[in-house]
């Protein structure tokens with residue numbers, strides 16, 4: 001995991017005068033698992049299609065091993081794609097689908113058979129060689145699509161929401177399996193998803209996108225712990241986001257109180273966004289608390305309770321195993337490491353307020369994801 | 374839809390089939406096996422058919438050639454239409470259908486006007502100094518007449534098959550190393566086969582039994598099976614023999630259609646392309 005393999009430079013993509021990608025700069029290292037993460041319509045597929053060669057960018061360049069490949073057609077790129085909803089050939093059986101690329105490359109028959117069999121074993125489809133595509137389940141088709149791409153031993157595999165059509169259980173299994181395959185074969189994966197959990201659990205590097213722009217690039221832990229702006233903080237997990245003032249290094253003021261924090265490098269009295277993760281907050285007896293509020297809603301979530309607490313009109317989401325009934329007065333303490341400071345951005349004030357929280361929240365998010373299909 | 378409902382809705386069609394397809398078919402079969410003089414059962418008519426085998430082969434030959442030419446001409450057209458924007462597709466689709474709105478007889482007569490010795494084409498050839506050529510009353514003229522008349526029957530099924538081919542399959546082929554020609558050969562063409570076989574059937578069936586085209590555009594030596602049947606009936610020579618010949622032709626068409634359907638694959642295979 002060292003050498004740079006692909007570089008996207010100032011990529012701009014416009015459709016009918018509408019700017020879909022707005023200056024994408026990104027490099028992808030060899031053997032890396034990199035994920036493009038963002039809401040539906042943010043330009044993930046478009047970025048992937050430019051790397052695959054199916055679209056040419058309005059401006060900017062794609063470098064592969066340091067050389068521009070803007071004029072290289074898809075069939076000459078050392079890149080293979082697992083398409084959104086698979087795009088398997090309906091007129092070919094499983095074997096011939098997987099063998100497709102090898103046959104085009106005119107490999108000897110024996111080698112084709114050997115490599116296809118090897119791939120079938122890797123994706124767990126031994127014995128399915130002669131099955132028709134339409135006789136396979138979604139998960140099996142998914143595996144064929146992955147095998148069909150991987151059998152060509154590409155330098156880079158592009159995957160466009162490969163698991164989106166699978167149910168939750170299967171999705172979890174396939175996540176593990178994909179990660180295992182990627183590590184075993186040592187192929188660079190560029191993975192597209194709108195599912196933040198999937199992105200965090202599988203990737204070496206996560207690229208958070210919105211509105212055709214990269215919002216943040218980093219390791220999953222860094223993206224989660226150090227979100228760069230309110231969009232990232234909200235999109236990656238749940239966040240309470242408040243207006244604050246950075247009084248000095250390591251000192252931030254919000255809710256009329258001054259708190260210690262771990263952030264520095266802001267101007268004196270600079271307005272900032274303060275992020276507090278719902279799972280970082282613990283209840284304490286009222287007299288020990290920095291803040292005191294009233295519980296307005298409690299939802300049991302299995303592992304924890306989602307509790308909404310009203311602090312002088314501001315509603316926070318708190319995730320805890322410590323049950324408190326509606327109407328209870330609670331105190332909370334905020335330790336310096338629980339407080340994260342972000343610069344103000346175009347997203348300030350748009351996220352992180354739980355005044356309209358309802359138990360349906362999670363379902364609504366899931367629906368929004370499905371609609372993309 | 375409940376089963377009862379669909380049965381009810383299809384009743385008029387079933388009655389229609391009975392009255393105008395099955396019963397006439399029975400009548401034809403009856404005549405085919407009846408002696409014209411005595412009205413008794415006989416295999417005489419069937420035995421006499423061997424004399425018409427050469428004509429039958431020639432008819433099949435003409436129809437096949439026409440179907441193949443239609444395929445070669447029609448495929449690029451269908452492919453072109455299928456890759457335009459929806460509005461343009463609609464317009465071109467209409468253009469293809471347009472000649473079908475004109476009477477078949479008129480269209481064929483128009484070709485007579487163009488091809489005959491003193492026709493438009495020969496007058497033009499004369500004028501530019503090449504001199505009149507024998508165009509009409511040639512096998513070529515018959516083929517031309519068939520291709521011209523039946524080309525839309527080739528283009529339309531091809532178009533509707535090609536337009537349903539998922540664009541992502543083409544991208545997948547390119548992704549897996551196919552250039553344009555390979556993509557066509559490995560993906561587009563195989564996925565067009567249902568349309569190809571439907572198109573061939575749709576051209577072959579009317580072409581093999583036509584009599585008008587060969588009468589108007591063909592020479593005296595181009596006699597097709599349709600002509601023979603027409604003569605046997607119309608000129609009152611031997612209706613029973615005509616019936617026997619019709620029966621054989623029908624069986625032939627039926628067998629051809631069935632073979633084509635088998636090659637073309639089931640309709641759900643075609644459906645698999647859309648999903």
Ligand SMILES: Nc1ncnc2c1ncn2[C@@H]1O[C@H](COP(=O)(O)OP(=O)(O)O)[C@@H](O)[C@H]1O
Nearest residue numbers: 015020038039040041042043044045046047372
């Ligand atoms: N061929 C196209 N023509 C016009 N607009 C397009 C085209 N492809 C994508 N778009 C638009 O570009 C935006 C980003 O699309 P896409 O990259 O598919 O998003 P994502 O994969 O992140 O959901 C969407 O608003 C989409 O409507």
Ligand SMILES: [Mg+2]
Nearest residue numbers: 044045046084
């Ligand atoms: Mg997409």
